[in-house]
Amino acid sequence: MRRQEAEALILSAAEKVFAEAGFGGATMQLIADMAGLPKANLHYYFPTKETLYRQVVQNIFQIWLQAADIFDQADGPAEGIGAYIDAKMEISRRHPEGSKVWAAEVMHGAPVIQDYLETTLTEWTNGRISVIERWISEGRMDPIDPRHLLYMLWATTQHYADFGHQIETLNGDTALSDAQWNAAKSSVKGIILKGIGAKDHV
Amino acid sequence: MRRQEAEALILSAAEKVFAEAGFGGATMQLIADMAGLPKANLHYYFPTKETLYRQVVQNIFQIWLQAADIFDQADGPAEGIGAYIDAKMEISRRHPEGSKVWAAEVMHGAPVIQDYLETTLTEWTNGRISVIERWISEGRMDPIDPRHLLYMLWATTQHYADFGHQIETLNGDTALSDAQWNAAKSSVKGIILKGIGAKDHV
DNA sequence: TCTGAACTTGACCATACGGTCAGGATGGCC
DNA sequence: GGCCATCCTGACCGTATGGTCAAGTTCAGA
Known part of the structure; x- marks a missing residue:
């Protein structure tokens, strides 16, 4: 998967989860599941939860x-x-x-x-x-x-x-x-x- | 402290913390600090975080x-x-x-x-x-x-x-x-x- | 075919959190 | 003073979470 695709996929999943659960209620695992990727993969593209959130x-x-x-x-x-x-x-x-x-x-x-x-x-x-x-x-x-x-x-x-x-x-x-x-x-x-x-x- | 006073104090602190951090971002410790009470005391009046939130x-x-x-x-x-x-x-x-x-x-x-x-x-x-x-x-x-x-x-x-x-x-x-x-x-x-x-x- | 950079991931770790509990303090009432 | 219910709290526990890492896998280009 290209970097661009992966990031878009993750961002889209993250947007949903952050919207439904808030920053504190959202978990990287939930976002990973929604994106269909292992959690560690998220951290490859977005070092921290906050980085990901900021981008969203x-x-x-x-x-x-x-x-x-x-x-x-x-x-x-x-x-x-x-x-x-x-x-x-x-x-x-x-x-x-x-x-x-x-x-x-x-x-x-x-x-x-x-x-x-x-x-x-x-x-x-x-x-x-x-x-x-x-x-x-x-x-x-x-x-x-x-x-x-x-x-x-x-x-x-x-x-x-x-x-x-x-x-x-x-x-x-x-x-x-x-x-x-x-x-x-x-x-x-x-x-x-x-x-x-x-x-x-x- | 009377039950009523204590509950009011806790509810007021909880309202602030929940508003600032959201349900997921709020912690019982934060609410306790803001109310000036030990965390265990909160659980005496409100068994769970969700009970407290619901009341708020x-x-x-x-x-x-x-x-x-x-x-x-x-x-x-x-x-x-x-x-x-x-x-x-x-x-x-x-x-x-x-x-x-x-x-x-x-x-x-x-x-x-x-x-x-x-x-x-x-x-x-x-x-x-x-x-x-x-x-x-x-x-x-x-x-x-x-x-x-x-x-x-x-x-x-x-x-x-x-x-x-x-x-x-x-x-x-x-x-x-x-x-x-x-x-x-x-x-x-x-x-x-x-x-x-x-x-x-x- | 070989190389190396980009990507993937299961297993792991330290921490912070919600919640418990046993023991102690307090104060109204006889 | 003695009794009891209510209230208080430090210490503790299991779990879930954000984040790490080392060992792979993939694949474009030489």
Whole structure:
């Protein structure tokens, strides 16, 4: 097996196990079993449990950042924020494990990715705040505090991944259907875009 | 020390440690140190780690349910949902540890409190859905899918506890001030209440 | 075919953890 | 004071875990 394949296999297994059990609850043996490899092999590619975990979290952060580019390419708040919500909802649907690992990491005080929060995330956030402030000054949306708007976007979209189990339970122990995911998306978009008074066509 | 005092002391310490380290990462020794008691004493009051954890989660759920009563006592959506947001934001501020433990528990598939999700939470949710549907039929708010509105309320308010560390980092490594908490509350309330077209005075 | 670097793995080790227990302290009550 | 139930705790134990290692296996390239 090539190095790349092996690492991808292990990372995928690790993401699942870390998401389900947390860093402390996850064991290298569990990850090894899920990847179908002997435990010692994991340590060949990733020297320590923490190395492996760090890599998992970094991968998630990358996906997360990519989706965020949509924000800038947009012409106005309805389009930009709408597309951003769609993108983040799609990530919540396709990569719920990653979202959970990220959430757990932050909840525990970000011991591993604190530097990312202080550099990349801070810069990205400030950039987006500028965009929102411009939209506001152009009268294309209400004068909302951009920070709290961003928090709301993160919270609502990631909730569908992080609290997916609760949502499924309340949905009669059934995963959301395509139609229900669409309903979720349009509910979130509808409420937020109306709530901030987004006007793309002034 | 009375039984009640000792248990309260241990539960408080346990809540903190479970929130910071997760169930798997928490150790009885850590909890004991934080409570200022020898480890063996913890096992006198709580036979196993899981017993202790279960008790912590149940306590959180109780607080959570109490705050939810506000919903019904209200006259209309703006008042009811507004008060509910205030109450949940206040819990996020005062009991961030509890919120984190709850979030982690749900993220890991609710191994300990699944029965609560299926009984109490389901009933509470259905009750609130009825209230919201009544408000809609009375024309006091837009025809929103009540479920997704509830998810949005939970997500946005709990985000300030669960992702408090991230928010503090983006706030220049400073805890939110009173003014900032008020800004957060009114931002959330403003966007959501406008977003659902809440009209208490038709 | 030979060589060596990359890869694989069963067996092993030190440690840390949840949990036990026996013996002792405490304090209310007669 | 004497008795008893409750409470407290240092020392201990079995186990599971992260990590190591030495002995292989594989395979590309000379």
